[in-house]
Amino acid sequence: MTIMTVPPAAANPSGNTNPGRYAGVDTHRDTHHVAVVDELGRTVADRQFVATNTGYRQIVDFLHDHGPVLAVGVEGTGSYGAELARILAAAGVTVIEVMRANRQHRRLKGKSDPLDAEQAALTVAAGRATVVPKQRDGLVESLRILLAERTSATKARTAVLNQIHALLITAPGDVRTDFHRYHGQKLMDVLARTRPGPGDDPDQLARASLKRLAGRHRVLTEEITVLDDQLAQIAARLNPALLATHGVGPVVAATLLATVGDNPDRIATQAQFAGLCGVAPIPASSGRTHRHRLSRGGNRQANHALHRIVLIRMRFREPRTMAYFARRRAEGLADRDIIRCLKRHIANEVFALLTHPPADPLPGPLLRRQRQALGIRLTDAARTLEVPYQRLRRLEPGTRTDPDLVHRCQHWLEETDQQRLKTA
Template structure:
């Protein structure tokens, strides 16, 4: 049964009367098609993907009548500006998935056909999503993350090229740099002053110097981007940055995933699905099981994974207790990490939907410690906690309710002991 026949057989009382529009987007042109509530084609128009074309699309839609919704393909790429223009004009804009391949085999493919199929998808409510708004800090964060990703990849490729060139360089060149590695190698190679010449020795030294300088330039770009990311994420959601294992890059990735309209994600289950950490049912017959989700935003999935790895590396008490509990149940570490990722997604969703953060108590605890004339290293040793974890708590960089309560109790007991000693001495 074709899409049009199926839609015509629906009870018209359940479909709001009006016009439903689909847009097939491309780099240079967009094609707009409209259908009525019965799926019958009304009109279509090709517009240029420029400002004047967007204005023409608005005039075209207003001339049709009451437009219930506009489905735009590729609201995150070619259709981004058109979606912004239509939303600003007060129209309901939805993101439409690409036409199914079976439909293309049956109906063929052209811009008018694809636009009409998009309009029918809007009418049927099939394969729709609320597009991200791209007019706030989240969009700026997304741009910075894309720039950082390309800079990091170029830096890695350049470092690999330096090592590969040193493998095949003349022995005199290899002997000069053999005792250096890592960051020291880049610094030494970047400071060299090779002489110009046509021999492999001279050419190799010149190439290595330029590659090292390129690496240092890319490192400087990454540092600048990280600083800007830190400022934007701190302004957008200070509570997210205070979570254990969340830095500017991870926080920025999660904020970019949510977009500038976080209300489009209704609950924590939807957020887990969009991050690819919600198990998918894969049952059949008497066998009931779930499989790993391989969909969603893979960057957000990687960000949640990095949070879990960070907490495990730094021996977060809750994380380690959960590992011990699930190991006792027979789960492997890989399966446990996947389970924790879902719990972390729930925690992150709560922080994303409640961006305000209460006044951190760490600085007050720091003042109490300094009043007692205690060194932080001594306190960390006596309490049996990592120094950096205690330091981040005192600086207010991380929220750690369990450590904060333990620290307060420890300071209270120490203060009482000193008071008792002073009374006995008096």
């Protein structure tokens, strides 16, 4: 019997001497370290670059020299790696967001810039990192910048307001008596108009300090108003349907838009968006116990925005929200659990508006033209439809959407038009 020895198959039968490779980048403030690995996880090359525009171009050339690179894992795409991620995406490179190396790997292998870059590349090659980072080159990035400024201004104004109230509590008796009957914005206006006298006694210094704090409060309020106007203008350009949704204002709309970034298509499903916003319950079952626990992760600003939508709809007794509350209360759920469920439903609604905004214009302006053509005043229309005047006033310019009210208005205007044609 003849025994034939079959030679082992070639590692690369296609003959391609330079198959697809993966890269990882460990980002820092001044330097970025890049490592390239092959399809088997072996390090091909690594090099350190300065974190400047020249260094970013050198990184692109470095990747092309050791390519084709299928994907690049970048640490810190929201901080030190933000500009690098923008440049790599513009160069046609697939960028994947990579978290820091796990503690077990660092304990066994150690930590250094080359090791962290290599680990980032291996994470992408193994398919453990699949998150596409947010693009930061459009109007949504402008919203993020404005939101960050508004957050700091809001916190500063709150600190000023707390300091004013604390000073009024401990101020001399005459100061407390003079301003005790004022509250809110009226208190700020009165304090700003005061004219403290000269002197360094506690009474006069307290009055002078309160006047300066009130002036600081006014400046911060004016700054927040300007920021809100800018947020509203940009949000209306990006997604007018989202801004017109009941319970969504400029800040909430900007927060939700900034959550998904300039590339909302990177979020494929409603479940992914719910997990991103921290409203997707996490399984916590074991054995015969089947339950879910509340998610404490996700983007907390987006979670807070969804919570505000629920509260506003509850406050103004939005019909769908109140019907859902009544049905779930009848099932024995507590209000807090119902709010959690509503946040998930609203997340699904918001996800549809973010990823597939309606191309059709909002019906509000069309209703206003029909009403004006019939010579009907807005107050008369609100009285006939038995709805609050403000609700109808916000519907017509497109700042709010209400499908039920739109249907009622269209039906009523058509009937009115037909009746006038018959009597003419």
